[in-house]
Amino acid sequence: MNKIYFLAVIIFPFVNWSQHKFAQLDELLPTPNEFRNAAGAPGHNYYQQKADYKINVSLNDADQTIHGEEIITYTNNSPDNLEYLWIQLDQNRKNLDSDSKLIQVEKMEDFKSISDLELKTFYFDGGFKIEDVTAIDGQPLSYFINKTMLRINLKNILASKSSISFKISWWYHINDRETLNARSGYEYFPKDKNYLYTIAQWFPRMCVYNDVEGWQNKQFLGKGEFTLPFGDYEVNISVPSGHIVTATGELQNQKDILSPIQLERLENAKVSDEPLFIITPEEALRSEQMKSKALKIWKFKAENVRDFAFASSRKFIWDAQGIIVNGKTIMAMSFYPKEGNPLWEMYSTKLVAHTIKSYSKYTVDYPYPVAISVHSKWIGMEYPMICFNGGRPNEDGSYAEQTKYSMWGVIIHEVGHNFFPMIINSDERQWTWMDEGLNTFVQYLAEQEWERNYPSKRGPAENIVNYMSGDKVNISPIMTNSESVLQLGNNAYGKPATALNILRETIMGRELFDYAFKTYCERWKFKHPTPADFFRTMEDASAVDLDWFWRGWFYSTDHVDVAITAVTHFKEASSNKNSKILETLPFNKEQLPNTNDLPIGYIRNQRSISETLNEKDITINDHYGWKRKAFNDSISKYIYTNDVLHKEYDFENNQEKYYYEINFKNEGGLVSPIILRAFLEDGTTEIIRIPVEIWLLNTLEVSKIFVFKKKVKGFRLDPFLETADTELSNNFWPAKNTLSRFQLFMQSKN
Numbered sequence: 071m072n073k074i075y076f077l078a079v080i081i082f083p084f085v086n087w088s089q090h091k092f093a094q095l096d097e098l099l100p101t102p103n104e105f106r107n108a109a110g111a112p113g114h115n116y117y118q119q120k121a122d123y124k125i126n127v128s129l130n131d132a133d134q135t136i137h138g139e140e141i142i143t144y145t146n147n148s149p150d151n152l153e154y155l156w157i158q159l160d161q162n163r164k165n166l167d168s169d170s171k172l173i174q175v176e177k178m179e180d181f182k183s184i185s186d187l188e189l190k191t192f193y194f195d196g197g198f199k200i201e202d203v204t205a206i207d208g209q210p211l212s213y214f215i216n217k218t219m220l221r222i223n224l225k226n227i228l229a230s231k232s233s234i235s236f237k238i239s240w241w242y243h244i245n246d247r248e249t250l251n252a253r254s255g256y257e258y259f260p261k262d263k264n265y266l267y268t269i270a271q272w273f274p275r276m277c278v279y280n281d282v283e284g285w286q287n288k289q290f291l292g293k294g295e296f297t298l299p300f301g302d303y304e305v306n307i308s309v310p311s312g313h314i315v316t317a318t319g320e321l322q323n324q325k326d327i328l329s330p331i332q333l334e335r336l337e338n339a340k341v342s343d344e345p346l347f348i349i350t351p352e353e354a355l356r357s358e359q360m361k362s363k364a365l366k367i368w369k370f371k372a373e374n375v376r377d378f379a380f381a382s383s384r385k386f387i388w389d390a391q392g393i394i395v396n397g398k399t400i401m402a403m404s405f406y407p408k409e410g411n412p413l414w415e416m417y418s419t420k421l422v423a424h425t426i427k428s429y430s431k432y433t434v435d436y437p438y439p440v441a442i443s444v445h446s447k448w449i450g451m452e453y454p455m456i457c458f459n460g461g462r463p464n465e466d467g468s469y470a471e472q473t474k475y476s477m478w479g480v481i482i483h484e485v486g487h488n489f490f491p492m493i494i495n496s497d498e499r500q501w502t503w504m505d506e507g508l509n510t511f512v513q514y515l516a517e518q519e520w521e522r523n524y525p526s527k528r529g530p531a532e533n534i535v536n537y538m539s540g541d542k543v544n545i546s547p548i549m550t551n552s553e554s555v556l557q558l559g560n561n562a563y564g565k566p567a568t569a570l571n572i573l574r575e576t577i578m579g580r581e582l583f584d585y586a587f588k589t590y591c592e593r594w595k596f597k598h599p600t601p602a603d604f605f606r607t608m609e610d611a612s613a614v615d616l617d618w619f620w621r622g623w624f625y626s627t628d629h630v631d632v633a634i635t636a637v638t639h640f641k642e643a644s645s646n647k648n649s650k651i652l653e654t655l656p657f658n659k660e661q662l663p664n665t666n667d668l669p670i671g672y673i674r675n676q677r678s679i680s681e682t683l684n685e686k687d688i689t690i691n692d693h694y695g696w697k698r699k700a701f702n703d704s705i706s707k708y709i710y711t712n713d714v715l716h717k718e719y720d721f722e723n724n725q726e727k728y729y730y731e732i733n734f735k736n737e738g739g740l741v742s743p744i745i746l747r748a749f750l751e752d753g754t755t756e757i758i759r760i761p762v763e764i765w766l767l768n769t770l771e772v773s774k775i776f777v778f779k780k781k782v783k784g785f786r787l788d789p790f791l792e793t794a795d796t797e798l799s800n801n802f803w804p805a806k807n808t809l810s811r812f813q814l815f816m817q818s819k820n
């Protein structure tokens with residue numbers, strides 16, 4: 071019986087090799103082709119369609135309706151001839167008979183009252199009323215509406231490399247954003263009887279046609295967001311003359327809209343180091359009261375964007391500040407009612423400016439002329455150049471620390487969406503994680519550069535542990551369609567953000583990771599990437615085989631739980647110097663000392679971020695901020711700095727050696743590098759980092775021998791909480807009941 075035959079007989083019955091934790095992803099990923107290559111880059115025949123819009127829209131403040139008329143020019147850059155075009159009618163999700171309403175799973179206990187039930191189950195007709203679909207010459211076009219999708223039946227095919235223009239006119243009722251818990255709509259302020267509109271998904275928008283899906287015309291059910299082609303926009307927005315309007319793009323007719331003094335303020339803001347008012351709180355208050363009924367048209371232009379949103383209100387205070395990214399001035403701006411203050415005038419525009427600079431470093435240079443944050447009570451929702459963000463203080467202007475952090479987090483997050491998916495334009499209808507996960511990851515980096523030890527909710531490995539160790543019935547793999555994802559926040563935001571953080575801190579290291587991540591962003595800016603393009607680029611640019619990582623973290627629901635199950639101590643018998651016989655010694659069962667080291671990100675950021683924004687600009691610190699700063703200063707003293715990276719090869723001749731055989735068990739299923747801290751007898755510690763490939767031949771149990779110059783008192787796995795190991799109690803030898811790192815830290819402080 072030869073060896074190969076023996077292996078085949080013994081191993082094949084037990085291991086399904088395509089499911090093996092280190093199996094390559096080949097059968098799971100699409101075959102590389104001329105459009106997307108095997109390196110994860112756009113292929114030599116990559117193409118994408120273009121959709122340009124000219125829109126006239128009027129916002130009726132008296133009856134809260136939108137009336138619009140658009141000319142879409144659609145350019146077919148694909149090699150295919152098209153018989154029909156698909157257009158998205160997202161507002162039809164608010165039709166009285168929409169599928170979203172029908173498939174909503176309900177129990178009476180989910181609602182506060184019958185009227186709450188009626189509101190939330192949309193007894194509100196907010197669907198599109200399509201008035202006309204015509205050719206440019208006014209001739210009607212044949213079309214069919216299938217729920218949230220409209221198909222134009224072309225008389226003549228739209229040939230490859232040609233374009234077509236057509237007109238659509240429509241209107242709809244704007245919903246109350248809060249009661250419907252919607253991405254867009256209005257908020258009514260009963261005290262001064264004014265509306266604040268944040269308007270999105272408000273016009274019929276082209277679907278994406280590409281090499282991956284053909285037409286991406288999966289119905290809009292509410293959870294899976296948007297998939298849109300790039301194009302240029304010219305949009306004229308008619309509103310009551312007291313309204314201030316802000317939108318995707320650059321304002322074209324400020325000279326007709328703003329007073330000379332406001333125009334001057336706008337010029338000054340371009341070169342200001344801090345936000346300046348364009349519309350002051352006093353001016354906004356006057357507009358609130360005047361309620362002028364005359365109309366004004368605000369004209370905007372935006373190039374190379376995938377969508378267009380706007381906001382309008384008499385209540386808007388407007389501030390702005392110019393920032394420079396790679397030699398280009400970008401206007402960071404905020405629009406908010408007085409109800410947003412004091413938080414908004416203190417922070418919003420500074421957060422926009424910080425986010426744009428921070429993301430530009432890790433992804434691509436921000437390419438647009440403006441970046442805007444608009445106040446809306448509770449939500450966070452993103453569009454190109456503009457986003458709607460929550461964070462409202464109490465009526466008396468006081469606010470909880472949590473309100474401040476929610477506001478900071480949501481503004482960094484939503485402004486960050488400019489990069490994912492507005493520039494790196496992934497398919498949100500299919501994959502929520504591709505924009506939310508990547509964005510949440512960079513959000514974590516930006517937060518840590520805003521305030522030292524910012525209490526980031528998502529990103530650090532230890533924050534995902536509860537989710538990862540939860541009941542598998544309530545967990546889906548990251549690679550699940552947006553509509554079917556269980557626990558969307560954990561699965562599509564938290565877990566992928568953590569996975570990327572683990573790649574950066576532990577698997578690849580910061581230098582390799584940052585280069586590969588930036589390569590992905592540069593390759594796919596202003597294009598449509600897929601998961602495979604991301605997976606392939608990260609490997610191709612780093613020389614790190616990550617198929618096991620994508621398989622475990624993105625395609626499975628396994629979690630990391632590595633245990634130390636046995637430690638045996640051997641010593642060379644002194645009488646027998648040159649033999650291999652060792653005497654086994656009992657392991658010292660003394661308890662390990664409590665160590666005060668912090669999670670890996672804290673330690674590394676302490677060194678890598680020389681100055682956070684709140685250290686440069688101390689006006690960012692309110693009373694909560696100063697308290698936190700004092701706490702951080704005390705933390706930094708506890709950061710463990712005298713770890714030695716263990717080296718087994720620098721022994722001197724005749725030096726005494728201590729051998730330890732350690733047995734590791736993979737209890738969680740997800741394979742992981744082994745990070746071990748050895749506590750030596752003399753009080754020093756050494757860190758050992760073993761790549762994940764130690765599990766290549768046996769993914770359940772491995773053992774390894776370590777040699778030390780000193781006797782070892784004990785070992786600890788994952789000392790910097792960097793692998794998302796869900797069970798800490800089996801990480802110690804001798805075994806001990808463990809507290810979390812923060813509990814340990816707080817205990818030692820007390």
Ligand SMILES: [Zn+2]
Nearest residue numbers: 483487506509
């Ligand atoms: Zn988001």
